[in-house]
Amino acid sequence: MTDLASELRDIERKLFEIPDEKVAQLTLLIERSRAVVLSAALADAALGTLRPRLAKTRPPRHLTLQRIFCHPFEDLLILPEDGDKQFGRISRASLAPCWDFILQSLDQSSVKELEASIRTSTAPAIGASADPRIPKLGATLWGIVARRLREEVSQADSDPAHRAALVARLGSETVYLDLVDMMCMLEIAGALETLRDELSPKPVGRLLEAQAEAIREDYTALCASGAGLPGYMIAFILSRMSDPFQALPIFDGLGDMPTGIAGLKPGQYARRMIAGDSKRFFKSIGRADAGKMEAGNIAGMVDDFVVMIGRLKADGMADGPQPEMEAAGGKLRDMVKSGVLAGADVKLLDALATPAAIEPGQEAAVKEAIFNAKVQAEDRVYAIQKVARVAGGIGAEKDVGDTLKQLGGQIEQGGSTLVADIRAGKLNGIGKDAAKQQLYGAVRMLELVSGAAAAGKLMKDGLAAIEKMPG
C-alpha cells in the first residue's frame, strides 16, 4: 500500500514524462484490476492521479457493459451535496444500485452475448476522441434497458405498492427518481449521439453559431419524432457547457415546444436545471473549509460565485428570498477574511525580510526559503487583488480595500526605510547588487499591491540612492 502510494506520487511528479503507450497500458491495467486485485477506492485514486494526463493522451478505456449503459447520461452525473433529488441531474451514488437492479432485470443470455461482443471488439487507437464501440454496442443495450425500465416505471406509476417496493429495493426515493432519469436519457440516446459530436469536446465554451443551430434543429426533430421526453435533451446540452446561461436564448426561442413535463417550456426547463446547479454550488460553498484551501482557490470561488449570482439576477432567476445564495455569500465573506486577508501582512514581511547571516553550507536552503516566501506572498496578493475586483458581490469591499491600503502602506514604509538606509550608507557593506535585489523585491511587491505609479517612485528613489553608493 505504502509502495503503491509512493509510486503514485512518483507518477504524479513525472506524469507528463510518461510515454502515451505507457499511460494507455497503466489505465487499462488499473481499470481491469478494479474490484479484482485493487479495491475500487484504490483504483479510483490511481486513475485520479493519472487524470490530468488522460485528458491529454486519451488512451482507450477498459470497456464494460456498465460504461456503455452510462454513456448517454454520463454528462448528467454529479457528486450530490445531500440526498435530495436534483432536477436534470443524476447522482453518482445512484449508479451502483440502479445498475445492479438493471442487471438482474435483464435477460441473462442477452447480457452474456453483449459482454462477448465487448471482448471481441477492437479498442480505438490512443488519442481517439471517442470510442466507436460505445454507440455501436449501445444501440442494442440502451434499447433493451430502456424498454425493460419503462415496463417497471409504468407499473410503478399505476401501482403504489409496486412503486414502494421498487424504491425499497433501490434504497431511496432519490435513487428511484434517478433511475427514471436514466431511462428517459436511454430512450433518446440515439438523438443525443448525433448532438454529442456537435457539442464536443466537452466542456463546450463559447457556443458557436453552427452549434446553436444544431441544438435548435435536433431539438425540433426530437419533438417531431415523438420519441421520449425532449426536455432531457436540454439537460444533456446544458451539462456539456461551461456557461449554460448562454443557451437560454436558444431555449427561449423554442417557444412552446414540448419538454415532456406538462406546463414546462424549454426555456423554463433550462432555468430550472441551472437553478438546481446553482443551488448545489451554493451548498458546496457551505461545505468548504477555508483552513484547508489555498487563498487563490478561495478567490476563484468568490469570482465564480459573483459571476453566477450576476447571471442569475440578470435573468430574473434570483428574485425573492434566496437563503442558499445568501448563506453562501456570508460564508465566502468569512472565508475571504480568514483565508485570504488574515495573515497577508505576515506573508509580505516574510517575503521582504533579509536573512541576517547565512551559515556556511546553508546557502541553498536559505535561497529556497526566500524563493518560497516570495511565491507565497505573491500568490496571496494575487488572491486579494482577484477578490478586490468582485468584493462588492459578497459585501467584502471595505475589508479588502482596507487590507490593500494597509499592505501598501506597510511596503511603502519599508521601501522608504530601505532608501533611507541606502542613503545613510547602511547597505554599503553588502554592495550595490545586493542593495538592488532588496529594492527590486520591495518594488515588485508594491507594484502588485498598490500599482505601478507607487512602485515607480520607489524604484526611482532607490536606484538614485544606489547610484551614489560607493564601489
Add this chain to the structure above:
Amino acid sequence: MNFPRGSASQFQPAKFEERGTAVAFTTPALSQARVRVDSRDNLELTVSAFSGVKGNYVIRWKDVPEIFQLTMHDRALQEEIFKKNSCLPPDVRMATLETARTGLAGPEAQKSAEEAITEEENEVLLTRYFLFKTALDRLSGGQMSLQVSDFTSPAGRDRIRSGLGEIAKKLGTNANELYDRLERWGQFISPLGMPGMPKESRLRRLISGIASLGQSLNHWSDSDKSEAAELARGIARVAYFTDDFARDLAAASLRPVEYAERVLSNWEKATETLQRDIGRLWWTVDGWEFILLLWKDAEDRDRDAQRAAVTEIYRVLPIIPDKEAANRPNLAAMQENTRMQVRALEGWNSGSLDIEMVRRVENVKRKRI
C-alpha cells in the same frame, strides 16, 4: 496553399532586421512587440495596431515608457535594451534574462532566468569541448585527448594550449591564437550545440519545438469547429516552413566543422560567415519560444482558452521576411499579414494594467523550452 495577400503587403518587412526582435514584455499590450533599428541607428518599437486593423505603430524606443503604462519589469527591460542599444536576438535575450533575474517579473521568472543563464553557460562549455574534440581529432589525427573538465580550470586550458603548438604551426598561427579561435567558434555555435552532445542546446530545442507545434496544432484543428481551426492550420504551415528553413540554417552553421582546417587558417573571413549563419538562425527562431510556451500552457486548458491562445499566436506569428528566403518555394504563402486579430479580454480602454492579464503573460515567462 494560397494565402490572400493584404493590400499592405508592400509594407511587410523584407529582412529580419526590418522585422525586428520580439521582446518579452509583460505589459499585455506590448507582449511580443518588436524592437528594431531605424535609419539613424536608433532603436524603435513596432507594435500591432490595438484596434485590430492591419498595420503596426512605430514608436521611438526611448519614448515607450512615456506612451505606455509599463509594468516595473518592462521599464527595467526597456532601459536595459536601451543601454545595450542592440536589437540582435542574442542581445535582446540576454537583456531579457538579466531583467527577469532582478525578480521584477516575480520569483518564478527570476529562478527560471537564473537557470537559463546557468544552462547556457553549460551549453557553451559542452559545445566547446565537442568542437575542440571534433576539430582536433581531424587536425591531430586523434593524438590529443580532451576532458570537459579541462575547460573549467586555467591549468586544464593551459594543458590544451600546450598541445596545440604543432597543429597551430601547420595552420600558420600560434597555440594561443588557435585556442582563442576555437573558443570563439564554440561560443558562436553554442546556442545550437554540436552533434553528439548529451543534451540539445536551446536553438536546437526550439527548432524541434516548432515542428512539434505544427503537428500539435494540425491535430487540434481537426477537432475544432470554430474559426480558430483555420488559424491553427495557418500557424502550422508557418511552423513547418520555419522548421524546414531553420534546419537548413542549422546544418549550414555546423558544416564548417567538417573543414575546420580551412576555417581556422582563414579565420577573419571565416568568422564573418560563421556569425552570419548563426545570426540568421537566431532571427529565424526569434519569437517562437513565447509561442511554444503559450501553446503548451493552453494545451491543458479548456477549448475557449485554446482558441484564445491560437488567436494570440496568430497575432504574433514570426513570418520569415521576403528577402531572407527568396529562393524557397511557398514563401509567398507565408507572407500573409497576421496583424488582424483583436486580442480577447483585453481592457484596452481602461488605461490601467490588468494584474490578472499581466500574470498570464508572466506565467509564460516562468517557463523554458
